[in-house]
Amino acid sequence: MIPNAAQALALHKKYASNDRIVSHCKACARLSALLIEEASKNGQSLNAEAAVAAALLHDIGRTQTQLVTHGYVGARLLEKEGVDKVVVEIVRRHVGAGISEEEARQLGFPPGDYVPGTLEEKIVCFSDKMLDGDKARPLEEEVKRFVKKGHDVERLKKLKQDVSAAIGTDADSFVLSKSKQ
Secondary structure (H helix, E strand, O other), rough: OOOHHHHHHHHHHHOOHHHHHHHHHHHHHHHHHHHHHHHHHOOOOOOOHHHHHHHHHOOOHHHOOOOOHHHHHHHHHHHHHHOOOHHHHHOOOOOOOEEEEEHHHOOOOOOOEEOOOOOOOOOOOHHHHEEOOOOOOOOOHHOOOOOOOOHHHHHHHHHHHHHHHHHHOHHHHHHHHHOOO
C-alpha cells in the first residue's frame, strides 16, 4: 500500500507524532512534490505517489527515537503496517545525506546501505535537508551543520548535484524561490 495523505496522517496519529514532526513532514512533502514536478517537466520518470507518501512519513521513526536511527526505525514501523517497499526504502535512506554500509556498521545499524540511490530517495532526502522545521532555508546552513557534526559534506553536495541535474536547475535556488511563493 502506498498511503495517501489522509492515511499517512492517520499513521502519524497512530504512532503519536507531535505537531512539530507532522508539520515538518508536510513541508518535506510539499518541497518533494515541487521537485518531482520540475524533474518530470525535465523528462524524468518518477513514482511521485510513493515519494510524496514517503516525504509525509519520513520522520515517523522520531516517535520512537530522536537518534540517527529514526530512519530505519520508521522504515520498520511502515513495513509492519504493510506500506509499499518503495516508500519504506525512501524513509530508510533519508537520514543525513545517506549512511554508507561502513558507517551503518559503526553506528550499530542493521547491515545495509542507507545512501539514497533512486531519484525519489534523493529528492526526499534533499527536501528534508532544505528544511529547518517547516521552513525552507539555504542548503549552506545544512552544510555548516554537517561540518560541525563531522558528517559527509561531499555526499550532501553530491545529493544537491544529482537533484539539480534531474530538475535542470540549481535545486537550492529552486526550492528557496518556490517556498517564497
